[in-house]
Amino acid sequence: MTQLTTEVENRIKTLQSEIEKHDKLYEQHQPIITDGEYDVLYQELMELEEKHPEFKTPDSPTQRIITSFVSSLKKVRHEKPMLSQDKVNDEAGIRKFLAKNTTNSRVIIQQKLDGLTIVNGYENRKMKQSVTRGDKEIGEDVFHTIQTIADVPKSIAFENELSVRMEAIIPNDEFDRINEDGKYSNSRNLVSGTVRQLDSSVAKERNLQGIVFELEKAVGKTFANDVERLEFLKEQGFHVVPYVVFEAHQVDEIVDYCLRYEEEIRLTVPYILDGLVIKFDDLELREKLGSTSKHPQWSCAFKFKSLDATTTLNQVICQVGKSGQLTPVADFDKITIANVEISRATLHNFDLIETKDIRIGDRIVVARANDVIPKVIKSNHNERTGKEVKILIPTECPCCGSPTERIGKNIYCTGVDCSEQMEGKLAHFVSRKALNIDGLGEETVKMLLDKGYIETFTDFYRLHEKADELQNLDRFGKRKVEKMLKGIEESKSMPFQKVLYGMSIRLIGDSATKAIAEEFGSMKALIEASDNVTALTNRLLTLDKFGEKMATALTDFITHEKNRDLVQQLEDYGLTMTTEAPVVDEGLAELTRLDGKTFVITGALSKSRDEFKSDIEARGGKVSGSVSKKTAYLLMGDDAVGTSKHKKAVDLGVTILSEDAFNEL
Numbered sequence: 001m002t003q004l005t006t007e008v009e010n011r012i013k014t015l016q017s018e019i020e021k022h023d024k025l026y027e028q029h030q031p032i033i034t035d036g037e038y039d040v041l042y043q044e045l046m047e048l049e050e051k052h053p054e055f056k057t058p059d060s061p062t063q064r065i066i067t068s069f070v071s072s073l074k075k076v077r078h079e080k081p082m083l084s085q086d087k088v089n090d091e092a093g094i095r096k097f098l099a100k101n102t103t104n105s106r107v108i109i110q111q112k113l114d115g116l117t118i119v120n121g122y123e124n125r126k127m128k129q130s131v132t133r134g135d136k137e138i139g140e141d142v143f144h145t146i147q148t149i150a151d152v153p154k155s156i157a158f159e160n161e162l163s164v165r166m167e168a169i170i171p172n173d174e175f176d177r178i179n180e181d182g183k184y185s186n187s188r189n190l191v192s193g194t195v196r197q198l199d200s201s202v203a204k205e206r207n208l209q210g211i212v213f214e215l216e217k218a219v220g221k222t223f224a225n226d227v228e229r230l231e232f233l234k235e236q237g238f239h240v241v242p243y244v245v246f247e248a249h250q251v252d253e254i255v256d257y258c259l260r261y262e263e264e265i266r267l268t269v270p271y272i273l274d275g276l277v278i279k280f281d282d283l284e285l286r287e288k289l290g291s292t293s294k295h296p297q298w299s300c301a302f303k304f305k306s307l308d309a310t311t312t313l314n315q316v317i318c319q320v321g322k323s324g325q326l327t328p329v330a331d332f333d334k335i336t337i338a339n340v341e342i343s344r345a346t347l348h349n350f351d352l353i354e355t356k357d358i359r360i361g362d363r364i365v366v367a368r369a370n371d372v373i374p375k376v377i378k379s380n381h382n383e384r385t386g387k388e389v390k391i392l393i394p395t396e397c398p399c400c401g402s403p404t405e406r407i408g409k410n411i412y413c414t415g416v417d418c419s420e421q422m423e424g425k426l427a428h429f430v431s432r433k434a435l436n437i438d439g440l441g442e443e444t445v446k447m448l449l450d451k452g453y454i455e456t457f458t459d460f461y462r463l464h465e466k467a468d469e470l471q472n473l474d475r476f477g478k479r480k481v482e483k484m485l486k487g488i489e490e491s492k493s494m495p496f497q498k499v500l501y502g503m504s505i506r507l508i509g510d511s512a513t514k515a516i517a518e519e520f521g522s523m524k525a526l527i528e529a530s531d532n533v534t535a536l537t538n539r540l541l542t543l544d545k546f547g548e549k550m551a552t553a554l555t556d557f558i559t560h561e562k563n564r565d566l567v568q569q570l571e572d573y574g575l576t577m578t579t580e581a582p583v584v585d586e587g588l589a590e591l592t593r594l595d596g597k598t599f600v601i602t603g604a605l606s607k608s609r610d611e612f613k614s615d616i617e618a619r620g621g622k623v624s625g626s627v628s629k630k631t632a633y634l635l636m637g638d639d640a641v642g643t644s645k646h647k648k649a650v651d652l653g654v655t656i657l658s659e660d661a662f663n664e665l
Contacts, residue, residue: 105282115169308367322424351409434502439484523577595620603637
C-alpha cells in the first residue's frame with residue numbers, strides 16, 4: 001500500500017467517524033455544526049468513497065441512517081426500506097444525474113421539505129397508521145400526533161390498502177410564534193419533538209402541516225408514471241408537494257430552474273426548504289435503475305446552500321431604540337450566508353441571552369432562515385474552552401448614561417434626553433404609520449438631525465423658516481422642500497391616534513393608541529384625565545388588552561412635565577389631535593355591514609397590511625393577527641395558500657377573500 005492510499009484510507013475513516021458523531025448529535029437535537037458545514041464533510045466522504053470503493057464499508061454514514069428512538073413509542077418495521085435521497089450541490093451534479101435518463105423520461109422537480117418524514121397507511125378508506133422513517137428499516141408509531149394535523153385526511157375515497165410518504169412540517173409564522181423563547185434552533189427540531197411526544201394536544205395546538213411527496217402503495221391501482229400518481233393523491237384529498245415537469249431534452253432549463261429557485265424563490269416559500277428533489281417520471285425507468293442500500297438511483301436531491309454558519313462571538317453592542325429599548329447585537333468574525341457577508345446579528349433581548357447561556361468567545365450559529373435579518377440561533381456549549389465571558393445586563397444606557405430598567409424580557413433606558421432614542425423617535429414620528437409626512441424618510445431625518453435643523457418633534461413645524469437654506473443641501477432642491485413642507489402642514493390635521501402613536505411611548509403600540517383614542521377622543525381630554533392618575537389608570541385597565549405595565553407607561557409619559565410642554569407646543573403649532581369619525585361616502589354604504597366584522601390579512605397583496613387595515617377600520621371592521629372562530633374574513637394573497645392561517649380558515653369555515661373579491665365588496 002502506497003503512502004497516498006494510506007492517507008486516503010485514514011481520511012475516509014476520520015470522515016466516517018466525524019460524520020457519525022454529528023449524526024448522533026443531530027438526532028439528539030444538539031448539533032455543533034451547521035447543515036452547510038455537515039454537507040461539506042459528507043460531500044468529501046462521498047467523493048473519496050466513489051474514487052476508492054475498496055475503503056467504503058457497510059457501516060459508513062453514506063450507507064446507513066443514524067437515528068435514535070423514543071423508548072415509549074411503539075416500534076414498527078417498514079414493508080420496504082425508507083431510503084433517503086442522494087445529494088448533488090451544483091450544476092455538474094445535476095447534469096451527471098440527468099445523464100442516467102436513458103429512456104427520455106420526463107423529469108419531475110419537487111420542493112425538498114425540511115421536516116420529519118412519515119409513512120401514512122390507509123385501509124378501508126380510513127387512516128390506520130403513521131410511522132416515522134426511523135433508521136429506514138424500523139420507525140416509530142406516531143399515529144396519535146399525526147391524526148391531529150388538519151390537512152392530513154383521516155378518510156379517503158380509495159377503498160384498497162394505500163400508503164404514502166409525507167413530510168410533517170411547520171410554517172414559518174407558526175415556528176416564530178411558538179419559538180419566541182428560542183428553545184428550538186430550527187423548525188425541523190420543533191417538528192420532530194412535537195410529533196414524537198406522547199401528548200397529542202401539543203401537536204394539535206402547533207398547527208403542523210402534512211405534505212405528501214410520494215405514493216408508496218395503492219393495491220389494485222396501476223400507473224404509467226409518477227405524475228399520474230401525484231394527481232391521484234390530490235384526488236384523494238392529500239396536500240401534495242408542489243412540482244413542475246420538464247421534458248428529457250430540457251437539461252439546460254432544468255439546471256436554470258434549480259439554480260434560480262435557490263437564489264430567487266426559496267425565501268418566498270412560507271415554510272423551510274433545504275433543496276429540490278429531481279426525479280424521473282417514468283416508473284419503468286425507475287424499476288430499471290433500482291436503488292443502492294441507502295438511495296434510489298432514479299432521484300436525487302439538489303441541496304441548497306445552508307442559510308446558517310458558525311462563527312465566534314467577539315462582543316455584544318447595545319442599540320437604543322425609539323422607545324428606549326436596548327437591543328443586544330452580536331459582533332462576530334465575518335461569515336458569508338447566501339452570498340452576503342455578515343459580521344453582526346441581533347440577539348433579540350437579554351432574556352434570550354440568559355436562557356440560551358450565550359457568552360463572549362462562544363462559537364455561535366447565525367442564520368437567515370425565514371428572514372433577511374440575521375439572527376443568532378444558539379451557542380455551541382460543547383466547544384467551550386473555559387475562557388468564555390458572561391454577557392452582563394447593562395445598568396446604564398450606552399448612549400446617555402441614564403439608569404436602565406427591566407420590563408419583562410427587555411431592558412430600557414430611563415433617560416428622557418437620550419440622543420439615540422431621539423433619532424429613532426423623530427424618524428418614527430414622521431413615518432407612514434404615524435404622522436405620514438411626505439418627503440421625510442429615515443435618511444432625511446438623520447441628515448436634518450446631524451445638521452442641527454431638528455432636535456424634537458416641534459422642530460418639524462419650524463422648518464418652513466429655513467426653506468431657503470434647505471434647498472441648498474445635498475439631494476435637496478426647491479421641489480423637494482416644497483413637497484416636504486406641504487406634507488408637514490397637512491400632518492397638522494392628523495387624528496389623535498396617529499399623533500399619540502408617533503410619540504413612541506414605551507409599550508404603547510398601534511392597537512393601544514387606537515383604543516386610547518376611542519376612549520378619550522382627544523389629546524386634551526387625555527391630559528385632563530391625567531390630573532387624577534389613579535382614576536386614569538383604572539380607566540385604562542378597562543380597555544381591551546390593556547395591562548398594568550402599559551397603563552403605568554402611559555401615565556408616566558403623559559404626566560411628565562416635559563411631555564406636557566411638548567403636547568402644548570404641538571397644539572400651538574396647529575395640530576388638532578382629535579379623533580375623527582370615519583367618513584364613509586354613499587358609494588360605500590354597502591360596507592357599513594362590516595361593523596364588528598373581524599378580518600385577518602395574510603400573504604402578498606398590492607398594498608401594505610396597514611393600508612388594508614385602515615380601509616377595513618374606516619368601515620367599522622376590525623383586524624386581528626390570528627384566525628379564530630370570531631374571524632369573518634381571511635384576506636389572502638395567492639402565496640399564502642397552504643399556510644397555517646389558510647388551513648385554519650378552511651377548518652373553521654371562514655370566508656376567504658382574494659384581493660379582487662375584497663375590492664368587490
